[in-house]
Amino acid sequence: MSNNFIEFSKPFIDAAKNVFETMVFTKLEPQKPFIKKDNVSRGDVSAVLGMSGVLKTGDKGPVEFKAMFVLSWPYETYFKVASAMLMATYTTYCEEISDAGGEICNMVTGNAKRDLAVMGYSSNMSIPSMIEGAGHTIKYPPGTKIIVIPITSAHGPMFMELCYKEE
């Protein structure tokens, strides 16, 4: 795993902690990351957001990069997260909570983008998309490495995934 990938992932962890504390009223406990070898989601509901941009560092020329940020939740966790965020009780997946994960993903990436800019990454974000269903798969950009950061919280487990590639 390149140093740039490790450096790139830190702002997402900090931003996720901030977003969950402020909007979902819960603390996140990130666990030991691992490299993912397949494309099957570890959760039942996933929010996916793509990024692309340029890394400018002092010692070498600009490098283009592609990245993707994914948050996946088992259904039970997703219902509790959406319920806390929207101050209502949800026990099934429905239209009303279908974009809650996307909004969380959007906020995390938006915040991470600010810290990444300080580190030399200028980036563009896509609009988040949602995938729902047990055992769903995620389409990662070809040739990228994927790391999974399992997270525990009072609402249950969730999974943060990041993939990153320099071109």
Added chain:
Amino acid sequence: MTLKADMRILVVDDMATMRKIIKNMLTQIGFTNIQEADDGSTAWKKMEDAIASGAPYEFIVSDWNMPQLSGLDFLKKIRSVESLKNLPFLMITAEAEQGNVVIAVKAGVSNFIVKPFSAQVLKEKIDKIFNK
């Protein structure tokens, strides 16, 4: 400018979740007359209808990134109308970069809030707008 509980507020965001969160927060703060639009162009139509009916909106809370008409273009459209030049407009964005703040200020935003935020932060921003 004074703050009234029944002030006519329009919340503009393409994400239903965010509209609901903002509406919940505004209700928590004490506001009672809150309407929603899912995009800048829908919001503009609602504004025109409200003006025509003699009950124009008194405060706009809008997201920045939206399809059709972005929050920034919606703000510029509002500021291009003489009678709406001073309409309080709070811009909300997930992208926290300094450059965005400068662009929004130049376009005439009343205040700016970066997601994530609490009801308390929203209240402080509203107080700043209406106590200028």
